[in-house]
Amino acid sequence: MATQEKTRLTRDLMAARIAAEFQDGWIVNLGVGMPTLCSDFLPADRFIVLHSENGLIGYGRNATVEEATPYVVNAGTFPVLLQPFASIVHHADAFAVIRSGRLDVGVLGAYEVGANGDLANWKTSREKKGGGIGGAMDIAACAQRIYVLMEHTTRDGKPRLLERCNLPITAAGVVKLVMTDLGLFEPNGEGFTARELAPGFTLEEVQALTGAPLRPAPDMREVQIR
Amino acid sequence: MATQEKTRLTRDLMAARIAAEFQDGWIVNLGVGMPTLCSDFLPADRFIVLHSENGLIGYGRNATVEEATPYVVNAGTFPVLLQPFASIVHHADAFAVIRSGRLDVGVLGAYEVGANGDLANWKTSREKKGGGIGGAMDIAACAQRIYVLMEHTTRDGKPRLLERCNLPITAAGVVKLVMTDLGLFEPNGEGFTARELAPGFTLEEVQALTGAPLRPAPDMREVQIR
Amino acid sequence: MPPPNKTYPDFASAVADIPDGATIMIGGFGAGTPHNLIKALYEQGAKDLTLILNAAGTGRDPGPGPAHVTPSTLIEARRVRKAIMAFTASTHPSRTTPVEELQEAGEMEAELVPQGTLAERIRAGGAGIPAFYTPTAVGTELAEGKEHRVFNGRTYLLYEALTADYAFVRAWHADEFGNLVFRRAERNFNPLMAMAARCTIVETEEILPIGALDPDHIHTPGIYVSRIVQIPPDGIFHITRGPAGGAAQQGR
Amino acid sequence: MPPPNKTYPDFASAVADIPDGATIMIGGFGAGTPHNLIKALYEQGAKDLTLILNAAGTGRDPGPGPAHVTPSTLIEARRVRKAIMAFTASTHPSRTTPVEELQEAGEMEAELVPQGTLAERIRAGGAGIPAFYTPTAVGTELAEGKEHRVFNGRTYLLYEALTADYAFVRAWHADEFGNLVFRRAERNFNPLMAMAARCTIVETEEILPIGALDPDHIHTPGIYVSRIVQIPPDGIFHITRGPAGGAAQQGR
Numbered sequence: 001m002a003t004q005e006k007t008r009l010t011r012d013l014m015a016a017r018i019a020a021e022f023q024d025g026w027i028v029n030l031g032v033g034m035p036t037l038c039s040d041f042l043p044a045d046r047f048i049v050l051h052s053e054n055g056l057i058g059y060g061r062n063a064t065v066e067e068a069t070p071y072v073v074n075a076g077t078f079p080v081l082l083q084p085f086a087s088i089v090h091h092a093d094a095f096a097v098i099r100s101g102r103l104d105v106g107v108l109g110a111y112e113v114g115a116n117g118d119l120a121n122w123k124t125s126r127e128k129k130g131g132g133i134g135g136a137m138d139i140a141a142c143a144q145r146i147y148v149l150m151e152h153t154t155r156d157g158k159p160r161l162l163e164r165c166n167l168p169i170t171a172a173g174v175v176k177l178v179m180t181d182l183g184l185f186e187p188n189g190e191g192f193t194a195r196e197l198a199p200g201f202t203l204e205e206v207q208a209l210t211g212a213p214l215r216p217a218p219d220m221r222e223v224q225i226r
Numbered sequence: 227m228a229t230q231e232k233t234r235l236t237r238d239l240m241a242a243r244i245a246a247e248f249q250d251g252w253i254v255n256l257g258v259g260m261p262t263l264c265s266d267f268l269p270a271d272r273f274i275v276l277h278s279e280n281g282l283i284g285y286g287r288n289a290t291v292e293e294a295t296p297y298v299v300n301a302g303t304f305p306v307l308l309q310p311f312a313s314i315v316h317h318a319d320a321f322a323v324i325r326s327g328r329l330d331v332g333v334l335g336a337y338e339v340g341a342n343g344d345l346a347n348w349k350t351s352r353e354k355k356g357g358g359i360g361g362a363m364d365i366a367a368c369a370q371r372i373y374v375l376m377e378h379t380t381r382d383g384k385p386r387l388l389e390r391c392n393l394p395i396t397a398a399g400v401v402k403l404v405m406t407d408l409g410l411f412e413p414n415g416e417g418f419t420a421r422e423l424a425p426g427f428t429l430e431e432v433q434a435l436t437g438a439p440l441r442p443a444p445d446m447r448e449v450q451i452r
Numbered sequence: 453m454p455p456p457n458k459t460y461p462d463f464a465s466a467v468a469d470i471p472d473g474a475t476i477m478i479g480g481f482g483a484g485t486p487h488n489l490i491k492a493l494y495e496q497g498a499k500d501l502t503l504i505l506n507a508a509g510t511g512r513d514p515g516p517g518p519a520h521v522t523p524s525t526l527i528e529a530r531r532v533r534k535a536i537m538a539f540t541a542s543t544h545p546s547r548t549t550p551v552e553e554l555q556e557a558g559e560m561e562a563e564l565v566p567q568g569t570l571a572e573r574i575r576a577g578g579a580g581i582p583a584f585y586t587p588t589a590v591g592t593e594l595a596e597g598k599e600h601r602v603f604n605g606r607t608y609l610l611y612e613a614l615t616a617d618y619a620f621v622r623a624w625h626a627d628e629f630g631n632l633v634f635r636r637a638e639r640n641f642n643p644l645m646a647m648a649a650r651c652t653i654v655e656t657e658e659i660l661p662i663g664a665l666d667p668d669h670i671h672t673p674g675i676y677v678s679r680i681v682q683i684p685p686d687g688i689f690h691i692t693r694g695p696a697g698g699a700a701q702q703g704r
Numbered sequence: 705m706p707p708p709n710k711t712y713p714d715f716a717s718a719v720a721d722i723p724d725g726a727t728i729m730i731g732g733f734g735a736g737t738p739h740n741l742i743k744a745l746y747e748q749g750a751k752d753l754t755l756i757l758n759a760a761g762t763g764r765d766p767g768p769g770p771a772h773v774t775p776s777t778l779i780e781a782r783r784v785r786k787a788i789m790a791f792t793a794s795t796h797p798s799r800t801t802p803v804e805e806l807q808e809a810g811e812m813e814a815e816l817v818p819q820g821t822l823a824e825r826i827r828a829g830g831a832g833i834p835a836f837y838t839p840t841a842v843g844t845e846l847a848e849g850k851e852h853r854v855f856n857g858r859t860y861l862l863y864e865a866l867t868a869d870y871a872f873v874r875a876w877h878a879d880e881f882g883n884l885v886f887r888r889a890e891r892n893f894n895p896l897m898a899m900a901a902r903c904t905i906v907e908t909e910e911i912l913p914i915g916a917l918d919p920d921h922i923h924t925p926g927i928y929v930s931r932i933v934q935i936p937p938d939g940i941f942h943i944t945r946g947p948a949g950g951a952a953q954q955g956r
Binding site for chain 4: 052053054055056068069070071072073075076077079082088089090091092094095098099123124128129130131132133134135136137138141142168169170171172
Binding site: 278279280281282294295296297298299301302303305308314315316317318320321324325349350354355356357358359360361362363364367368394395396397398 | 481482483506507538539540541542549551552555556562564565566567568569571572574575586587588589590591592593594624635636637638639640641642643644671689690692
């Protein structure tokens with residue numbers, strides 16, 4: 001394994017891996033950006049309801065150019081397909097689903113995740129007045145659990161998994177699982193538990209790119225989709 | 227006029243007379259009981275939207291036995307007909323219409339009306355624990371104006387138009403017009419202004435059946451539908 | 453994978469697990485009442501219940517035969533600990549209801565709530581809103597002891613949300629996933645209660661295959677529904693006012 | 705008497721009376737945006753506006769030609785005094801928006817509200833609820849200065865309702881009375897805003913005669929609608945993401 005080529009995970013692989021965590025019967029919200037890729041990788045042997053902030057309850061994979069209509073789009077406004085069991089509600093009722101705790105998981109992008117489960121994904125500096133919250137703050141505060149899907153480091157190589165978030169948080173202590181291009185991690189209070197690592201990477205190599213102590217899970221392994 | 231026979235108004239006449247007050251474009255809620263009779267007497271030259279607590283927006287006259295369906299009923303659960311422009315909403319949205327002040331008038335039955343416009347129509351004694359509020363308290367608190375449709379006196383001849391209500395009130399100072407079987411009256415703070423009287427009745431005769439001072443309107447006349 | 457089929461074979465099995473002490477919302481406002489589920493609950497025997505509903509029915513005039521069980525029947529049988537309603541008394545001042553009598557006798561609790569506030573509290577329960585302010589009932593006996601607060605110069609009362617363990621809902625059509633369509637005035641409280649309960653049980657005139665309903669026409673998304681029973685030919689489809697004002701049961 | 709016909713001949717006449725200083729809600733979430741009304745407002749000239757909407761658009765990348773005016777175009781033209789939105793910054797951290805720049809420069813006010821709270825504040829405005837509590841944003845920078853309150857052991861924030869002078873709404877079908885039907889994801893904020901504004905102006909693909917819509921399928925009752933304009937063949941029907949992520953205007 002030490003001689004294996006190091007391969008950061010592709011966005012599709014990251015989406016597919018986190019989608020494999022969805023359990024049968026779950027109601028799932030996929031955040032704008034990378035998380036919406038998950039809709040193409042739902043586990044075939046489980047019944048999953050994809051929910052979108054704009055009121056789609058039961059959408060499916062991304063539409064091809066031929067299939068796309070301007071009427072059926074996900075929260076990122078990309079065209080998707082409806083499932084046969086789909087229904088539509090207005091924006092307040094879409095957030096009624098969220099606030100009442102009915103989302104089994106929200107999969108969100110992030111700028112930073114803290115070892116205490118804090119999520120920061122709405123503002124890129126403390127000084128800026130503005131921000132892009134969208135539905136993330138509602139989802140983060142109210143879903144049964146939050147999974148994060150993000151690059152392990154910033155564009156200039158700085159870690160995004162930190163002991164504590166530097167940026168203003170979206171919600172406190174809500175992240176249960178973080179999927180990055182270097183593996184699958186669980187916040188554990190003091191740092192992160194590495195459950196899976198990208199092919200060819202050692203724990204030490206990933207630790208060097210992580211801003212909090214990494215601990216290997218007892219059964220830590222290479223990333224596997226199922 | 228003094229020799230004319232005294233005629234208390236029929237329920238239909240009372241309903242028709244108060245319905246003649248509805249202005250073009252008004253949204254109107256008709257309370258359970260006598261007020262629902264108004265739907266059979268809407269002014270033909272005005273556009274009126276009848277709203278019901280159960281979510282019918284735009285119903286019309288009472289259905290005949292042949293026309294009745296169990297699906298289309300008014301707040302009193304009597305079968306009515308839908309207008310061609312009708313729409314249906316759920317109970318919370320039906321009360322959104324009410325609470326947001328969009329009812330131009332609510333026509334309600336009452337046990338008592340005070341000279342200060344107070345309405346009492348949900349409880350028949352101060353001592354009783356229970357009551358029948360239904361939608362009346364929301365309508366009374368939020369409609370632009372309240373018209374009351376009731377018998378002028380109780381079954382044992384006691385007045386229902388009073389200086390102040392004896393019974394617990396439904397809302398304070400909301401009644402603008404009271405239609406009884408003896409005429410049409412406006413609460414004026416100290417008593418009631420008689421706008422119209424039932425055929426053959428004098429102001430003195432009606433005053434004797436009224437629990438607050440009656441003042442004749444400058445143009446007081448016999449009840450006329452239009 | 454396709455969705456689970458939530459169809460139950462009969463009303464008895466759909467209400468079988470309701471325990472003593474459960475809180476149950478019951479839809480309907482004249483039209484749209486889940487008569488068959490109410491009857492099945494009566495036969496099932498659960499007691500010490502809390503009911504949330506518009507009105508309980510008169511109880512004294514249960515209509516034609518044993519088929520017509522109303523919430524008042526449950527109340528008369530002393531199986532309801534508390535009721536939250538917009539009518540605890542009859543609209544006819546000369547009649548008394550079982551709720552009034554048991555409440556006066558201290559044998560049950562009844563909370564009287566204006567109907568719009570009741571609907572909004574149920575809506576809030578389903579929407580994850582714990583409490584809200586409303587102008588209704590300010591200045592009345594019901595406002596005593598309630599928190600008053602002024603917004604933009606007007607006084608409002610604070611009310612908390614309502615949720616339930618179960619909701620009994622009556623729909624016109626359902627698909628096997630539990631997507632619901634209501635017909636006309638049968639909608640009323642039903643979609644709100646479906647959202648506010650942990651387990652929503654539906655009786656419907658017809659269960660359709662998945663895909664038969666237009667997603668834009670669905671009033672209650674299937675995610676809110678746990679169990680569906682199709683009303684059998686000998687079930688209760690409607691109870692309407694008879695010619696003399698009494699109840700008349702109607703078949704399909 | 706039949707209902708009034710609320711049809712207006714064109715977008716210019718439908719927005720002609722909007723005064724300086726008006727508060728305007730604008731529907732849409734990608735899909736369901738009233739592009740033609742936004743463009744007509746831009747051409748009409750009203751300024752000192754308050755806008756309530758999900759996001760303003762990037763402004764810098766207005767898509768193909770002058771047809772594609774976004775709320776950001778109004779903002780860049782310094783005609784917006786205040787915006788209440790769920791996105792005041794771009795989701796791409798590398799880009800800045802006109803709102804951000806004007807806000808930093810003190811030239812306009814921007815209130816950032818979580819999207820679910822924004823939707824609920826608009827819903828409350830239309831429902832006559834002056835204020836409500838929500839769990840969203842507790843523990844964040846947005847909660848600073850807000851009233852915190854505990855219900856059943858959980859902490860919530862108080863938010864007040866939003867209403868507006870005008871709402872711009874995009875519907876699939878309308879009838880002449882203003883009953884509206886939305887298609888799929890175009891519904892989003894539109895029916896909520898229609899209820900929360902004193903004057904709701906609708907652009908629609910097709911105006912149908914009264915009676916053409918099933919009352920059970922209507923998403924917005926006509927009582928909430930004041931003006932309706934049918935999008936002409938040369939109007940903007942949809943603006944969708946092009947192959948490269950940019951905007952592409954689509955005809956019918």
